[in-house]
Amino acid sequence: MLSEKSTAVVRATLPAVGAAVTDITPVFYRKMFAAHPELLRDLFNRGNQANGTQSRALAGSIAAFATLLLERPDERPDRMLARIAHKHAALGITAEQYTIVHRHLFEAIAEVLGDALDAEAAAAWDEVYWLMAGALIAMEARLYAGAGLVDGDVWRPWRVVGRLPETPEVATFMLRPADGGPVPPFRPGQYVSVRVTLPDGARQIRQYSLSCAPDGDDRWISVKRLAGDPAGEVSNWLHENVREGDVLTVGAPFGDVVLDDGDGPVLLASAGIGCTPMVSMLSYLAATGSTRPVTVVHGDRSERAHAFREQTDLLVGKLPEAVAHVWYEHPEGPWPAERTGYVDLSGVEVPEDVRAYLCGPLPFMRSVRSRLLARGVPASRVHYESFGPDLGIDG
Template identity: 85%
Template structure:
């Protein structure tokens, strides 16, 4: 994929670029947002920009892609690219925006590395960038075509027909197309983007898993209010202002972490609001009367904080071969000592041939993935969904 000349240059400069990329990416964003403030206002997650996670994710994706090109020159890292492409499609990213990113990213590289960026080095990394960008553009075009929309045209008005309080800080919004049109199909585990107008004129976008089964007349999303300083500006807006009858701008469903169509055992492991894609998968399994062995593992602060706790019981009761294992850090009333604290898989049977799906905070997913690998589950059968920028589980 990478030319022979560029391969040698990238191999020689990857350590230097990797060491400097933590300085390159913040400068890149400052330059790009100064020239295109609408991108920060209406596209990029301002919270992730403020805490630096977006910069770390970009740095990781560039370094990983370049490294994979060197290690496996005859293979394209489609699994990594698919995750990015689905997220981009959910945001309505278009091909022309890659040119904008290229300009300011390479300006930042030249400024940080100075004389080390010779024409030869610039040309080699330019090739890396456009190999990655070209693959993503092609993937995203296929995703848009599969959704039956023009590139980037993912937005549609949806009316809130019901709102339900799951916990003190989690609300479920039941949505129907405001234009009376059909409900698009989706796969269990996928998410949709919601674009919310804010008081300062920004239209910020966040992704929420669909907690309903495919094929219905409604979409269900559950939103957790994000506390802190600053608090989650979109989640707070949805919790404070959105009621039954209001209209939200919602995107097409995307996401590459979806329930497989095999007939073998499934492990669904989540923590906190990470239960939402798992509830979507369970809804599908229950609705289809699946005979598959299903193991559900969940960790939360306490019963009052456990969103969809009753629904979890109802769904698993419908399955002929399902087991549920729940841990609470602060249980209320009588509760088994072995289920108090953080999730511990040591006492959970892991069936042979299991396919595992993880969602929750990165430390939780990293811990569960590590335990699964130690118990012989192949890495290729462990899938995870990250709500924020994907920082990887191998770090």
């Protein structure tokens, strides 16, 4: 809880800080990477730094946390911070790194705001930072302990025991621990980090949803080759360089968007490569003989681009109360087009007590979420997984 004195100061200065936060975060990253170039080279996603999404995500999280402290001072911030904590744990973030962030963030705040931020205001925002950092450090410590790991020690060698082409752009890598150790459990919907050394010497990390059921000796990740500027450095490197028998450095599974243990209706809505956590959830439901009502909704460019189309049909067929709805922007064989264009829930039955899981591009998730809310599904029952920095889907 923010102190009474700091609450008044933060409330008074929040408009100024909020207006400047998108200017502060780029300065912060510039300062931090100048002092610690290894962080950009070996930890932070260079693509997200280049396109600015990491800065926008950081700005949004700071503003949201400060607003929560002011508007709901008695509410624990766990739900808001859980996604960040899982992402940090997947990267092996440690408590010491929060001190590095603090130093350069407050240097950036001072540089951007200048005399507009006096000593009293700086102290109040310092309190905000350490409340947020302290909560994250505690949550991440619990995640490490729950996984049986020493803080930050998440990495193990995993051998590629198979590589399966799903589409011309998507390949599944079947992984098994190369150190002979146990296969860590995971919950359907979680992801792992993969760390690779690129040709320029940088060790870059990306997260990939696990696309298998949480049993057996293997763990599968399904990776899409990414074009664009910048292109997907790690994803494309995996496609071009990794074959059966190779060894990858893979982190422990984390992620807070996981299939619940209830028996109520479920909606699994995805677009593009967002189908990866959904096929894991479907695989689990089929493997456990679930009788839950399950609605699968997926949108893609075409049948050719749709990963796991045949597997999804097979899994849906194994579930007595499951149905699938698929949209293609540009239909082509071998499957007939069920629906053409973008996903549209207007003709899909959605129970009010459904629990929905969304994964795909932000515009897709925002559209599906708004449709669900309009149809009476509570926001607390709509969960989403975002590949990359979390920019939110409610705005």
